[in-house]
Structures are given as structure tokens and as C-alpha cells.
Amino acid sequence: MAGLMHTPAAAEPAALAAPRAGDAPLLGALLAAADLALLDQLARPVEHLRQPFWDPRTATEAVRGLDPLAAAVVRLWCLGQTVEAAELTQALDGETVGELVAAGLLARRDGERLAAPWRVATVLQRHLLVTPPAHDDDFDAAAPVAYVGPESLYFAPLVAGARRARRALDLGTGAGLLALLAPAAEVVAVELDPFAAAVARFNVALGMHDHVSVREGSLFAPVAGERFDLIVANPPFLPAPAGVALPACGDGGPNGDRVLRELIAGLPGHLDGDGRALVYGEDLGTLEEPHLADWLREHGAGDGFDATLHVTHTRYNERTALRLTDLWRACGASEQEAWDAWRELTERRPSTHHHSFVLDVRPGSGRVVVRRPPRV
Known part of the structure; x- marks a missing residue:
């Protein structure tokens, strides 16, 4: 985990803009490097595999011991947690972080933290970028929805x-x-x-x-x-x-x-x-x-x-x-x-x-x- 910190998401995240298909390879390379498809099957508790999303209440042990990159990917895009910007650069280089922010795949919160306004659901080893689920802190019933349930x-x-x-x-x-x-x-x-x-x-x-x-x-x-x-x-x-x-x-x-x-x-x-x-x-x-x-x-x-x-x-x-x-x-x-x-x-x-x-x-x-x- 290399010192990654997580806190509840900000109460009022910025409006979510539709993603650009041209930015998909950037996220795809990150998910592949973290081996998220394998982690989704092996790291999540079996009883929670009926849901497409990781459950923050049961994920502490699942994330413990992961390398910094995998831990960052899981915390940001699977659990919806925020990470200190300075500490994230220990898992990702500064240029990649900047590209993810420019693509709208990461967002700055309170100046010092970064969050993923999207979630990644993995189903039968296919990754999908989706909007946060209803139980997530970032869920907004009035916002546009790209749903997986x-x-x-x-x-x-x-x-x-x-x-x-x-x-x-x-x-x-x-x-x-x-x-x-x-x-x-x-x-x-x-x-x-x-x-x-x-x-x-x-x-x-x-x-x-x-x-x-x-x-x-x-x-x-x-x-x-x-x-x-x-x-x-x-x-x-x-x-x-x-x-x-x-x-x-x-x-x-x-x-x-x-x-x-x-x-x-x-x-x-x-x-x-x-x-x-x-x-x-x-x-x-x-x-x-x-x-x-x-x-x-x-x-x-x-x-x-x-x-x-x-x-x-x-x-x-x-x-x-x-x-x-x-x-x-x-x-x-x-x-x-x-x-x-x-x-x-x-x-x-x-x-x-x-x-x-x-x-x-x-x-x-x-x-x-x-x-x-x-x-x-």
C-alpha cells in the first residue's frame, strides 16, 4: 500500500462529464498493470461476488499487502476512496496522474487529494467504466447514469x-x-x-x-x-x-x-x-x-x-x-x-x-x- 491514505469522498463532487473513448487506453494500461481482473476474482470475499462492486466494509483485508499500484487502483476505482496527491505519485508517476486528471478519470478534491469520479466494475474479466452505485458516497440520483447492477x-x-x-x-x-x-x-x-x-x-x-x-x-x-x-x-x-x-x-x-x-x-x-x-x-x-x-x-x-x-x-x-x-x-x-x-x-x-x-x-x-x- 506504500502509505496510501483514504478518506470519505468530498460531499459535493464536480459534475461528471462523459468520458472520451480516446482516453480508454490510458485507463486500460493502468488496469492491466494492476492485474485487476485477477484481483477481482481472488481478492474479493466470495459472498460479495454477487455484486459488481467491491464493498468498502469488507475490503480492508483484501487490499492489505497489495503492491502500491494495485492498491491505488483498487482504492480509487473500485472503492471510491480518496488518496493524497503526493502519495499517489509513489504508485503512479506525475505525468500519468496529470493525464488521468485531464481525461476526467481522476479529480482533485480539497486541493491535496485525488479521487476517481467513476467506478470500474469487472464482470467475467471485462472491465467497464460506470457511474458510482447507489450505495456510494459519490452517487447522485440527479446525475447522468451508466449503470451496472x-x-x-x-x-x-x-x-x-x-x-x-x-x-x-x-x-x-x-x-x-x-x-x-x-x-x-x-x-x-x-x-x-x-x-x-x-x-x-x-x-x-x-x-x-x-x-x-x-x-x-x-x-x-x-x-x-x-x-x-x-x-x-x-x-x-x-x-x-x-x-x-x-x-x-x-x-x-x-x-x-x-x-x-x-x-x-x-x-x-x-x-x-x-x-x-x-x-x-x-x-x-x-x-x-x-x-x-x-x-x-x-x-x-x-x-x-x-x-x-x-x-x-x-x-x-x-x-x-x-x-x-x-x-x-x-x-x-x-x-x-x-x-x-x-x-x-x-x-x-x-x-x-x-x-x-x-x-x-x-x-x-x-x-x-x-x-x-x-x-x-
């Missing part, structure tokens, strides 16, 4: 393990994780938010993925008339009450299912005849299935395709109510407004449970199947 970590191996495709499409790519993992000779990543699209381009350059291109626009609009043999998506699925401005990566409309429905409706026009789509989602419903299942039975996935909805996790509404109302309050709603919004949501869509699921669309006869994990 626990469901991203869960869904990523399913995408990476799909049959190799010729052309793949990642809808709502966010920071670009699924696009980087999709097993295809060519990948097109679509993102509505220009800020997130810039982050995705940075991450494409960070991993030197020349086969991935990023296009800006809403869902299928940027790929009109094109077809793919693999389509993947982790779209927004959080209910967004009127007057509550959720980040674009989470805003699923008043009921939470608007983007999911639009995406599913567009699949037949963009899947090759033998193509496949994998979509992660969440929705309210009964004990047995999410409400989306009824909509699928009515609308299906189009002629010539079967839709299998794999329910992966089911929880009581009470837990979801607490999570959503906390989120809405963080985005500007009062406590009373948040609970009123929850009551109105459950009146519109009577439900007892909340489900996580993976939707698998393949060639078929138009069947819709709901599968649940066995009860033990």
Missing part, C-alpha cells in the same frame, strides 16, 4: 454462454456490458441516453472490441430493416410515477412494463428465422407468475416464435414496496408521495408478489410457457 451480473453469464451468432444486437446497452459479452462476430449496441452511449463507446475502446459498434436511439429505431440472430437486453423495468424522474436506465413507465412490451413487440421484425432473444426483466404479479405472462399469452412473441418466461426469483410485495418507495424518495418524491404512488400502482395492477425473470424467445409455433424454479 446485481441483475447485470446475474444475466451476463447467460448472454456470454449463448450459441455463437453472426450478428448480435444489445438493446439499451447502458455501459455496454452485454454488448461486450455477446458471442457474435458483429455486435450492434443501441442506447437512448447520449451520456450512457458515450460511456459504452469508452468501454468498447477499453476492451479493444473492434467488432462492437454503438448507435444512439430508441430500441429498434437505429436498426430499422436489419435482422440479427441474437438479441439481448436488460431494459428499464422500474415503475416511474408521475412527477418522479427516474434515471433513463430504470424508467419503465408508470407500470414498469412499457419498455419490455415495446421491445418484445419489435422482436419478430428483427430476429432471423432461426434467431434467439434473451431479455432480463422484473414485474409485479401473483404468486405463480408476473403480469407480463398474461400479456404474452394475448400478444405472444409474433408468428413463428415461442416465448418461454423463466421466473428466477419471487418475493413478497412488501419488500418491493420498501425498495421502490426508497428509490422514488431518492429521486425527489416525499415519503407521502412515494407511498401514494405505490398504492396507486397496486390498485391499477393488483398483485401480491414481485418476480425476476429471463424471457427466451426462439423459433416455434407461437406458444407461451412460464417456468418456475422447483420449490425446495
Whole structure:
């Protein structure tokens, strides 16, 4: 650790500007020199590998004994800690530190300290520059978001393990994780938010993925008339009450299912005849299935395709109510407004449970199947 000091981040960090793809090699060389991909697997406690971020509460022992460069990288970009500028030059030369500050990958705090306004998440040995998570001191609900979360970590191996495709499409790519993992000779990543699209381009350059291109626009609009043999998506699925401005990566409309429905409706026009789509989602419903299942039975996935909805996790509404109302309050709603919004949501869509699921669309006869994990 060579004398590296860490303190809580400043209370009011500067506004975060979108990264430049041309600066990605600078960070990439630093992450490679620190061997962060290996550290992420070996240094983090096993129980925390379900989260894409290092947990500052359990990282003290993990960082202890690392060489100065690796310790600096972990403390700055994985833990969000600040480091004395003079001491950082013991791990990095002054020229590199200056280049990182000029690129916006480091920021000066209180004159004497340096902090990383970004975090690096490592998933299946792919590094992604992302905005700080909600539990981080630097998180700002009103700031632009390039998101990677626990469901991203869960869904990523399913995408990476799909049959190799010729052309793949990642809808709502966010920071670009699924696009980087999709097993295809060519990948097109679509993102509505220009800020997130810039982050995705940075991450494409960070991993030197020349086969991935990023296009800006809403869902299928940027790929009109094109077809793919693999389509993947982790779209927004959080209910967004009127007057509550959720980040674009989470805003699923008043009921939470608007983007999911639009995406599913567009699949037949963009899947090759033998193509496949994998979509992660969440929705309210009964004990047995999410409400989306009824909509699928009515609308299906189009002629010539079967839709299998794999329910992966089911929880009581009470837990979801607490999570959503906390989120809405963080985005500007009062406590009373948040609970009123929850009551109105459950009146519109009577439900007892909340489900996580993976939707698998393949060639078929138009069947819709709901599968649940066995009860033990």
C-alpha cells in the first residue's frame, strides 16, 4: 500500500462529464498493470461476488499487502476512496496522474487529494467504466447514469454462454456490458441516453472490441430493416410515477412494463428465422407468475416464435414496496408521495408478489410457457 491514505469522498463532487473513448487506453494500461481482473476474482470475499462492486466494509483485508499500484487502483476505482496527491505519485508517476486528471478519470478534491469520479466494475474479466452505485458516497440520483447492477451480473453469464451468432444486437446497452459479452462476430449496441452511449463507446475502446459498434436511439429505431440472430437486453423495468424522474436506465413507465412490451413487440421484425432473444426483466404479479405472462399469452412473441418466461426469483410485495418507495424518495418524491404512488400502482395492477425473470424467445409455433424454479 506504500502509505496510501483514504478518506470519505468530498460531499459535493464536480459534475461528471462523459468520458472520451480516446482516453480508454490510458485507463486500460493502468488496469492491466494492476492485474485487476485477477484481483477481482481472488481478492474479493466470495459472498460479495454477487455484486459488481467491491464493498468498502469488507475490503480492508483484501487490499492489505497489495503492491502500491494495485492498491491505488483498487482504492480509487473500485472503492471510491480518496488518496493524497503526493502519495499517489509513489504508485503512479506525475505525468500519468496529470493525464488521468485531464481525461476526467481522476479529480482533485480539497486541493491535496485525488479521487476517481467513476467506478470500474469487472464482470467475467471485462472491465467497464460506470457511474458510482447507489450505495456510494459519490452517487447522485440527479446525475447522468451508466449503470451496472446485481441483475447485470446475474444475466451476463447467460448472454456470454449463448450459441455463437453472426450478428448480435444489445438493446439499451447502458455501459455496454452485454454488448461486450455477446458471442457474435458483429455486435450492434443501441442506447437512448447520449451520456450512457458515450460511456459504452469508452468501454468498447477499453476492451479493444473492434467488432462492437454503438448507435444512439430508441430500441429498434437505429436498426430499422436489419435482422440479427441474437438479441439481448436488460431494459428499464422500474415503475416511474408521475412527477418522479427516474434515471433513463430504470424508467419503465408508470407500470414498469412499457419498455419490455415495446421491445418484445419489435422482436419478430428483427430476429432471423432461426434467431434467439434473451431479455432480463422484473414485474409485479401473483404468486405463480408476473403480469407480463398474461400479456404474452394475448400478444405472444409474433408468428413463428415461442416465448418461454423463466421466473428466477419471487418475493413478497412488501419488500418491493420498501425498495421502490426508497428509490422514488431518492429521486425527489416525499415519503407521502412515494407511498401514494405505490398504492396507486397496486390498485391499477393488483398483485401480491414481485418476480425476476429471463424471457427466451426462439423459433416455434407461437406458444407461451412460464417456468418456475422447483420449490425446495
